[in-house]
Amino acid sequence: MSNNFVGTAEQDKAFDEVLKELESVPGPLMKALQKAQEIYGYLPIEVQTRIADKFDVPLEEIYGIATFYSQFNLNPKGKYTIGICLGTACYVKGSGDVLNKFKEKLGIDAGQTTPDRKFTLDATRCIGCCGLAPVLTVNEEVYGKVTVDDVDKILAKYND
Amino acid sequence: MKTLQELQEIRERMKTCLCNREIGGVFAEADVRAHILVCGGTGCTSGNSKKIAEEIKAALIETGLDKEVKLIMTGCFGLCAKGPIVVVYPDGSFYQHVKPEDAREIVFEHIKGGKPVERLLHSEKDADGAHKAINETSFYKSQKRVVLRNCGLIDPENIDEYLARDGYKAYEKVLTAMSQLEVIDEIKRSGLRGRGGGGFPTGTKWEFAHNSVSDTKYVVCNADEGDPGAFMDRSVLEGDPHSVIEAMMIAGYAIGAEKGYIYVRAEYPIAVHRLEVAIGQAREYGILGDNAMGLGKKFDIELRLGAGAFVCGEETALLQSTEGKRGEPRQRPPFPAVKGLFGQPTLINNVETYGNITQIILNGAEWFASMGTEKSKGTKVFALGGKINNTGLVEIPMGTTLRTIIEEIGGGVPHGKKFKAAQTGGPSGGCIPASLIDTKIDYDNLIAIGSMMGSGGLIVMDEDNCMVDIAKFFLEFTVDESCGKCTPCRIGNKRLYEMLDKVTKGTAEMEDLDKMEELCYYIKENSLCGLGQTAPNPVLSTLRYFRDEYVAHVRDKKCPAGVCKALVSYKIVEEKCIGCGLCKRNCPVNAISGEIKQKHTIDPAKCIKCGACIARCPKGAIEK
Numbered sequence: 065m066s067n068n069f070v071g072t073a074e075q076d077k078a079f080d081e082v083l084k085e086l087e088s089v090p091g092p093l094m095k096a097l098q099k100a101q102e103i104y105g106y107l108p109i110e111v112q113t114r115i116a117d118k119f120d121v122p123l124e125e126i127y128g129i130a131t132f133y134s135q136f137n138l139n140p141k142g143k144y145t146i147g148i149c150l151g152t153a154c155y156v157k158g159s160g161d162v163l164n165k166f167k168e169k170l171g172i173d174a175g176q177t178t179p180d181r182k183f184t185l186d187a188t189r190c191i192g193c194c195g196l197a198p199v200l201t202v203n204e205e206v207y208g209k210v211t212v213d214d215v216d217k218i219l220a221k222y223n224d
Numbered sequence: 225m226k227t228l229q230e231l232q233e234i235r236e237r238m239k240t241c242l243c244n245r246e247i248g249g250v251f252a253e254a255d256v257r258a259h260i261l262v263c264g265g266t267g268c269t270s271g272n273s274k275k276i277a278e279e280i281k282a283a284l285i286e287t288g289l290d291k292e293v294k295l296i297m298t299g300c301f302g303l304c305a306k307g308p309i310v311v312v313y314p315d316g317s318f319y320q321h322v323k324p325e326d327a328r329e330i331v332f333e334h335i336k337g338g339k340p341v342e343r344l345l346h347s348e349k350d351a352d353g354a355h356k357a358i359n360e361t362s363f364y365k366s367q368k369r370v371v372l373r374n375c376g377l378i379d380p381e382n383i384d385e386y387l388a389r390d391g392y393k394a395y396e397k398v399l400t401a402m403s404q405l406e407v408i409d410e411i412k413r414s415g416l417r418g419r420g421g422g423g424f425p426t427g428t429k430w431e432f433a434h435n436s437v438s439d440t441k442y443v444v445c446n447a448d449e450g451d452p453g454a455f456m457d458r459s460v461l462e463g464d465p466h467s468v469i470e471a472m473m474i475a476g477y478a479i480g481a482e483k484g485y486i487y488v489r490a491e492y493p494i495a496v497h498r499l500e501v502a503i504g505q506a507r508e509y510g511i512l513g514d515n516a517m518g519l520g521k522k523f524d525i526e527l528r529l530g531a532g533a534f535v536c537g538e539e540t541a542l543l544q545s546t547e548g549k550r551g552e553p554r555q556r557p558p559f560p561a562v563k564g565l566f567g568q569p570t571l572i573n574n575v576e577t578y579g580n581i582t583q584i585i586l587n588g589a590e591w592f593a594s595m596g597t598e599k600s601k602g603t604k605v606f607a608l609g610g611k612i613n614n615t616g617l618v619e620i621p622m623g624t625t626l627r628t629i630i631e632e633i634g635g636g637v638p639h640g641k642k643f644k645a646a647q648t649g650g651p652s653g654g655c656i657p658a659s660l661i662d663t664k665i666d667y668d669n670l671i672a673i674g675s676m677m678g679s680g681g682l683i684v685m686d687e688d689n690c691m692v693d694i695a696k697f698f699l700e701f702t703v704d705e706s707c708g709k710c711t712p713c714r715i716g717n718k719r720l721y722e723m724l725d726k727v728t729k730g731t732a733e734m735e736d737l738d739k740m741e742e743l744c745y746y747i748k749e750n751s752l753c754g755l756g757q758t759a760p761n762p763v764l765s766t767l768r769y770f771r772d773e774y775v776a777h778v779r780d781k782k783c784p785a786g787v788c789k790a791l792v793s794y795k796i797v798e799e800k801c802i803g804c805g806l807c808k809r810n811c812p813v814n815a816i817s818g819e820i821k822q823k824h825t826i827d828p829a830k831c832i833k834c835g836a837c838i839a840r841c842p843k844g845a846i847e848k
């Protein structure tokens with residue numbers, strides 16, 4: 065088990081405000097999780113517990129929601145998240161091969177993070193730039209018309 | 225809060241401005257000489273169009289023209305393949321593949337010097353060699369823009385520009401001149417059917433929601449757009465968010481609801497931002513609020529963000545998720561129109577469905593029904609992608625043939641390859657083979673040939689795509705996205721996937737094909753929600769039209785398209801090899817041997833089929 069999670073005072077303060085705002089919102093649980101992830105970067109069990117206490121629902125229910133949706137992360141992500149689009153348009157243009165190359169290079173599977181917490185590899189759905197297919201993103205940066213040969217170059221750019 | 229009078233004044237004032245964006249139009253603003261429109265759709269934004277706009281702005285300031293030129297970020301123009309796009313009016317010059325460093329040239333040469341930058345023009349020439357106007361080019365000529373009428377034309381973050389396009393006039397008309405039943409009747413007579421996939425008659429759905437008796441009702445917009453290769457709804461929200469807001473207000477009036485929710489995919493940050501801006505502006509103008517437009521009704525809208533679950537596009541799951549819960553579908557009936565959000569009667573429609581509403585109200589049901597086929601009226605937006613030259617967003621009248629979309633609008637398949645199939649309906653749909661390219665696209669024709677309209681993804685495939693692999697791709701998607709609530713979908717699709725996997729690995733038997741088909745029908749009949757009920761469609765349609773490809777995998781252990789790795793082997797054709805050694809140097813596993821200037825060979829036992837050698841060989845000597 066990892067150490068107990070402790071957020072910074074700033075994070076906790078921001079989250080307190082969010083929880084207060086959500087008091088008057090019907091059906092607030094997903095919104096709470098989304099905000100929590102924005103603030104803390106992921107959803108440690110301690111944060112889920114706070115949401116459960118606040119809205120007086122069992123922790124299982126919060127956990128059930130957090131695990132249902134692929135965008136919620138129960139573990140911290142790497143410094144750089146590489147998202148390879150496996151939408152149909154990108155797939156028919158070979159994004160599957162690009163993903164495999166990244167897996168091979170980083171030694172991790174889609175959905176995993178390298179042990180040094182540098183890279184997280186994700187397979188995403190259409191991100192809406194099918195015109196540039198195959199497409200991948202590294203954090204906010206978008207790369208279009210990617211080929212297997214570009215993989216080394218792209219990784220080298222994040223060599224810090 | 226603006227009065228009706230004030231809104232009308234804004235419309236009149238802004239109309240003079242917007243009519244400048246008509247090709248060959250007379251410039252009506254005395255102190256403005258040009259409008260520059262930069263595409264701010266997701267595609268072009270990824271191509272750095274924001275930076276282009278900044279550079280244009282800087283150049284305008286430098287030339288002192290910033291007061292005389294309007295610079296606007298719009299939604300998607302449709303021709304994303306040629307992005308980033310910049311359009312200059314009044315002459316309508318359509319610039320493609322613009323880079324930030326081209327900005328100065330556009331401003332100095334074109335705006336200041338009066339000469340369009342020839343090298344950046346998207347140009348198609350007519351018989352006399354003159355540039356065709358953009359709306360005459362093959363990409364735009366056969367399109368009919370109803371839902372996309374404002375995309376690529378107005379600034380979606382400026383409500384005044386929407387007003388100039390008769391914005392919020394339909395709501396005014398409905399509240400001042402039509403009863404609830406008249407609104408519903410108008411929609412019914414238009415023949416509009418839901419654009420979210422099912423094709424249910426929209427007017428009838430509104431009538432159900434109207435007839436449910438309750439003090440509280442809701443209007444919901446399904447903007448979850450889960451088809452993994454589609455972006456129609458996103459583009460509408462990015463390019464024209466107010467049209468959806470106005471339609472929801474009209475729906476609210478018709479069914480008697482005061483609150484609307486838009487459930488939008490979290491993966492669409494630009495759409496979410498533009499919706500937030502639009503809702504904010506509509507509230508500021510008193511269009512949304514306790515006394516909407518001063519016409520006596522209350523209506524407000526809240527956004528809810530998804531969190532990455534395809535099944536949440538299904539309406540009952542979507543309502544669960546809007547309530548902040550796990551998005552698991554439930555049995556229908558009761559239908560949402562009877563018991564929906566927070567247990568109250570709820571109308572749920574898709575973004576594109578809403579996108580048609582104001583136009584039906586303003587132009588009349590007959591106008592709408594004059595477009596399309598007997599049972600499919602109006603237009604349909606498709607996200608054209610895959611192996612096609614003009615990837616992008618197209619809107620065509622129902623009844624247009626697949627051939628027109630692919631060959632004319634789409635500009636055909638790149639690199640001289642052969643068109644093999646088109647996939648519609650995403651993971652619930654099917655593949656249409658090249659032999660049916662003359663099919664007229666409408667709801668019923670697509671069902672008849674084993675596919676479906678779906679929400680509008682249209683993916684083109686060429687001879688290099690393996691149809692078994694495509695079926696497997698979609699099934700992997702549904703297995704991944706199945707919520708697991710019912711067994712036929714959770715287990716059945718997994719088994720189906722494993723069978724497909726065997727086919728692609730060459731370990732399946734002929735009788736497996738029949739077993740697969742049987743399992744498909746079992747899953748379809750016994751699944752609880754639309755996800756499971758339609759999940760086998762990609763398998764069934766490829767089995768129907770491309771059975772020979774399945775047979776080749778199973779019996780001959782061959783993948784005719786050369787995609788399924790287990791079934792391809794790489795060989796060097798001796799006669800063609802010049803012994804340059806490039807392949808050897810690039811092979812990651814040292815599977816290639818040979819001396820320089822000598823014939824090279826591949827050791828099949830070592831080869832991992834990565835394809836690196838094929839890509840490098842200057843002589844095309846390597847085959848698979």
Ligand SMILES: Cc1cc2nc3c(=O)[nH]c(=O)nc-3n(C[C@H](O)[C@H](O)[C@H](O)COP(=O)(O)O)c2cc1C
Binds near residue numbers: 418421426537577
């Ligand atoms: C698995 C599944 C996914 C769906 N995804 C979407 C979607 O992404 N967008 C959408 O509008 N409708 C989707 N639908 C259809 C909705 O359930 C619903 O029919 C639609 O939103 C109704 O609106 P319409 O009548 O305007 O089409 C989906 C249905 C199923 C079964």
Ligand code: SF4
Binds near residue numbers: 713
């Ligand atoms: S069919 Fe699939 S997605 Fe639908 S309820 Fe059953 S398991 Fe869930």
Ligand code: SF4
Binds near residue numbers: 811830835
């Ligand atoms: S396909 Fe890849 S592994 Fe096989 S010989 Fe060519 S480069 Fe080497």
Ligand code: SF4
Binds near residue numbers: 806824843
């Ligand atoms: S790259 Fe082509 S030509 Fe060169 S050694 Fe390899 S097979 Fe022969």
Ligand code: FES
Binds near residue numbers: 150
């Ligand atoms: S399928 Fe990859 S961006 Fe659309």
Ligand code: FES
Binds near residue numbers: 268302
């Ligand atoms: S996003 Fe710019 S043309 Fe489609």
